[in-house]
Amino acid sequence: MLSTLLLLLKGAKLGKFLVTGGTMLVSVFAYALLFGWPYAAGFVGLIFVHEMGHFIAARSRGLDVGAPTFIPFVGAWIQLKDQPRDAETEAYIGMAGPLVGSFGALACYWMARETGSSLLLALAYSGFFLNLFNLIPVSPFDGGRITAVISPRLWLIGAPLLVALFFWRPSPLLILMAVLAWPRLVEAWRGIRTPEAAQYYEVDIETRTSYGLLYLGLAAFLAIMCQELHSELPRG
Template sequence: MKVLLLLLSGFKYLKFGKLLATGGSMLLSVAAYAWVFGWRYAAGFVLLLLVHELGHYVAARQRGLEVGAPVFIPFVGAWIQLKDQPLNADTEAYVGLGGPFAGTLASLACYFAARDTGSDLLLALSYAGFFINLFNLIPLSPFDGGRITAVLSPRVWLAGVPVLVALFFWRPSPMLILVAVLAFPNVVRAFKYDPTLPENQAYYGTTLENKLAYGSAYLALVGLLAVMAHDVHEMLAGLR
């Protein structure tokens, strides 16, 4: 993984580095997923990931942050590099919410298109989109859900630990182990979080109105995605 990141970072020295990094890594991901799922599903799935990342990109740019182009790694996902870090939890939550919001809209588009056309492929893609975006809303950093709920309090991250553990016992995966390793320092931060420290007040301090807005948006997305992922899964099970 580190070697691949180094290779992709080398593109920045080329005239069209950003385009090559995004387009090249997208093609690599499509080829990898196509080997397992077929090229049509692979292309659709990577496009859903792209929409999710573009949601983060647009949100970051709206908040005046310098951000890199999306980069993809097969069977790991995609991300955008924030060259400017958020100066407060409100901005972090806004950027974190942008991805799942855009991804949910794209998944709904696939779902309604599938219902109109009877396409099993689009239905399967909608399920993948609903599930991936729901997974990303686990309230634990570095998930998007952790970035959003941090505006309430980093202590909310502790609620994400049992969710991650339950997922591992339900569907054991090396990816979940990697995520757990990345999340561990943030779990420690949540345990040690002291809201009275000046630096924490400066970063996490925000209005009650903002907390209610982000909290409501987060719960609404989780509820919608959970219902849609369940219902579409049942539809796909009926097709087998």
């Protein structure tokens, strides 16, 4: 009986590895068709680093979470099998992805400076932009999960940003994100109406301030790095 149980547990862990590894390989293949293998592998690696930030943060708060799953040209996600207890926990998990992901992009930037590699410079730019994009303040973006701890009404700022991004770079992904964000935007517009929701978003002013400063600081840093690296990228 015990040996059967251990075998099932090993099979479950192997299944998670196969899902993550398999979907990563599919994503690398899809991106490689457009950008070549070296860039594709590096870009998917940066997405993995971002998602592992969420994964580790969720585990550190005692939540059961699935391994990352990748979809080409959409990104990746981790499945939270246990939902956060409060807005602060959700913000903590949300912030971990862009924060750890930014360190991954910084590592590419440092190596690009040391080696003069245009590939690493391009990956650094993509990493910075990827994490900045995820800071859009509306759920299901990470920014929506972070700003909720400050005030859910900040999601209303994310709506015009999504519209502006769509007109700048039209993409079906932005339409999908807008559809997913719509219920949260309605919630933000109507305001908190139930005692349960009020309790979920009840956070002390020190916590709100800390997350607000960290969010704004990270967004500003990523925006500056994107601007700086965009002018350095090779053309043609």
